[in-house]
Amino acid sequence: MNDRTRREFEAGLAADVDAWLRGEPTRRSFIKRFGQMTGMLAVSGPLLASISRSALAQAAAQLADPSTPLGQAQAAALKASTEGPADGSAYRAVQAAKQFPDVTLTMTYESGLQALDPRHFSGPLWEQLTGMKSNVVELSHPDQYSKPVAEHIAGSGAYDILDIEPAWTPSLADGGVIAPLDDYIAKHMNKADFDDYHPLFKALPTYKGKIWGVFDDGDMFALYYRKDVFDDPKLKDAYSQKFGKPLAVPKTWEDYAQVAQFITDQMAPNLYGAGHFRKAGSPGNQYDFLQQFRANRGELFDGDMKAGLASAAGIKTLENMIAANKASIPGNNELDAVSLWAAFLQGKVAMIYSWPPSGRMAANYSQSDAAINFIPRSTIAGKVGYAVVPGNPEHATGYSKALAADSENPEAAYLFMQWATSPPVSLARTMLPYALRDPYRLSHYKSELYGALWPDAKDYLANLCNSANVGLLDMIMPGWQDYALSLDRMCSSVWAGTDPKAALETAAAEWDQTTERLGTDSQKAFYAEYKKLPGSSADHTVEALGMAVKL
Template sequence: MNERERRDFEQGLAEEVDAFLAGKPSRRTFIKRFGQMMGMIPLAGLALPAWVDQALAQAAVDLADASTPLGRAQAAAVKASTEGPADGSAFRAVQAAKQFPNVTLNMTYESGLQALDPRNFSGPVWEKFTGMKSNVVELSHPDQYSKPIAEHIAASGAYDILDIEPAWTPSLADGGVIAPLDDYIAKYMNKADFDDYHPLFKALPTYKGKIWGFFDDGDMFALYYRKDIFSDPKLQDAYQKKFGKALEVPKTWEDYAQTAQFITDQLQPNVYGAGHFRKAGSPGNQFDFLQQFRANKGVFFDADMKAQLSTPAGMKTLENMIAANKASIPGNNELDAVSLWAAFLQGKVAMIYSWPPTGRMAANYSQSAKAINFIPQSSIAGKVGYAVVPGGHPEHATGYSKALTADSPNAEAAYLFMQWATSPPVSLARTMLPYSLRDPYRLSHYKSEEYRALWPDAKEYLVNLCNSANGGLLDMVMPGWQDYALSLDRMCSSVWAGTDPKAALDTAAAEWDQTTERLGVDSQKAFFAEYNKLPGSSADHTVESLGMAVKLE
């Protein structure tokens, strides 16, 4: 093993351990796991093989062919950055940034595919425009939170720009790790850009009346289903005879389990009705429980900040999830998101709900990039439909904001990059990169004719993401989020292993109360009150229920 391979091995091992402890795999692990699932990367060894690193290194630095939708979007981003309009955020950022030609920006990104954007597109393009260089620091997901805190305590000034979960914003802001952007926004930004955010995402970086970052990743869950299966005349007739109603894409979680069981009974072992990423620590259990629990009118805490998990809403949620598990592909409870994607692409599963890359992979768009051409071709391209998850309230699971570190030695230069990268034309080009995991979040993304031209059904995909955000629910944007989430993951995993659901809910509720007490009941009550102001904090406080829904055609 040479020195580089040894470093890769140790880095991969550290990331996997961190990911296991925190319940979140890194995208580097995603690449490796996907290859393993398809038999293209050996199961032994943790480092990526050299040919994968070479493929990643060959990801296009130059702009794409201008005759393609992606190329046209990139050309529009270049024009907006260099020609204007003069009041556009992209143009203003580039012009102002030219005063910092010798600066190198240190920015954190999650390891793997997320980091390909700044390494191969936005970083090099920004350098061409401004002379400013960028250094991409790849971190495992847990380290994206812990490392900036450690560097802040050490006053090292190691990082300029952070990729953070929106849920971390209050903790990092109160801890002095990140800086508010309001003064820079007033000086440089076209504030009309804020109106281009979907309303679910617009307020996410706002805390205590200040703006602490730019939202940058619309990680909305959605339902992806096989249109050919749901339109099959024989299945439609059999379903009508059995249940006295039409076979349709399910609207409730009860119908979801029933439909999945019917498809499994009719088509197994070739196709199963559903699949879920239920593996402990994968993650997945926490997000699924959160969206179903709130769709069932569950609330997190009472007025005294006591956990309200062990309630009829909690029991109904676990019962629905258990029924869905029984109707699913064998090994369902040990699947992670990657293995579920693989099963769906291979045509083994009729329905899944997951993050937006599902749609791009199923259409074979992601596989168009040389950087990740080891992802197998989809066997279901052209057969996939898109819908809001049953219950109508999908989770916005994690996502990212760009934040400015309070200790940055290049604060103004770093801010200008953030403004440029998240501006409407540049962010569109970034979310259209086939090898990136950045997902649409602006209205201009959903409406983009170029994005809608990426594959035949891309328009329906984008409209559904917008509709999903209208009824979408947010992770807890408050301290302790990770601990609360991991309690839910442990709770669900114990139920899959045979624990009585009521007992598991009681245990999780007790763990939530311990977390709240450790962080301070009064303090958490104040944070929870702030969180409840955000659209998407509960099923009764969504963008749609507030009259702010965005309807697209």
């Protein structure tokens, strides 16, 4: 399929999934549509051997160089898993898991880099510790939502552990696709682990008073900028003379476009002021619009659940985005996240905002592993500063680990989830150079080992924490995929020349259709629950609620 056809297919598939979760279409109609893209999976796997001292020795031998911060973090995770403290979640999970020596856990992960962690680190280490093997099933991002639903309909028991967006939790919980974890948490987890989550992420797996997963990925957008450019004396003088104020890292979207345009005017074609991943389906369009729209105090829905997109805040947001596009590197509107990273690392762009791997790549830490060979070496290492995105940054996607309701090994699956997300093990996982799991615990942000990965890593971690303090969440409610696709189409049409007001009205009409299809009253209830979460709006952030974490 081409990009457009696939996006349209995925939108239709998402609609069928949501409809099935409400009990509307027949089992046969959903499976027929789903089968157009991909077939069902079955569980397979050999029997497992029990744990031994030689296995533990092998696990230790497979860890990174013990003289490096990564090796020390991995050694600490191994020690916490085997020696304790006895009340630690990692140790308790390993001890309890030894009662399941003949289990193979099948877990879904997004295809590509995300799957390298369970394939090369956490999966093998868990096997050495407990005897359990793991079967990693790589899926495209849309399939991470639709395939578990299809397998649940089929009653296949294909999966044990699901990597899901927090936004999918209500639909999958109500559809019986995932199971609550409360009883397992009460039995096995050290409850202090919850206090180690940043407040933005702590409540994300909670729905209808139950816990439906363990959070596992702090996907905060942040601003990455060239310190050497902003410190250039000639540029600073020229900017001050032109605008009557100092050249500074922008804190508003108007200043962002102005600064980007100024740098482009002064330094192009060698360097451009900014770059963005605006290519349709990237999916930068919806995340960028959502963070700017809400920073501009736009309301997603009114009291009657009518879309609030076609508003003064919506027009202001698109106008700011258009201005930023004009100030950006040529081809800006066709960049995806990886091509934007490449442009930044090659010194072509002064500012980007994107996911946390941007900082690791800019410092050449990620490229220390061969798995990142598709990203060029950074030519700007040591020259990159970190700042909060103007206004409020998006927590764009993120992941929770959820228990598949049809798992034949539910307690064993839960124990792996508890172990992998425990403070010492999750720290080692977020420090993997090839990992796309990003810091989300307070102990991650404060870690001396993570802070030693490159010279400015402590500043990087502090900025991720500061970004989460004022961060905004994706829409955690049914229909999120369709709402997001409407925003992507809207932005793409504006980049192609559609009048912003007309594009906003079209997107608003699509949102209203989605809301009506899912049921206005039920969506209203979901939206009311979403609005209670820290990060649901610019007036309801962690910081606005007095819960900000200061390092």
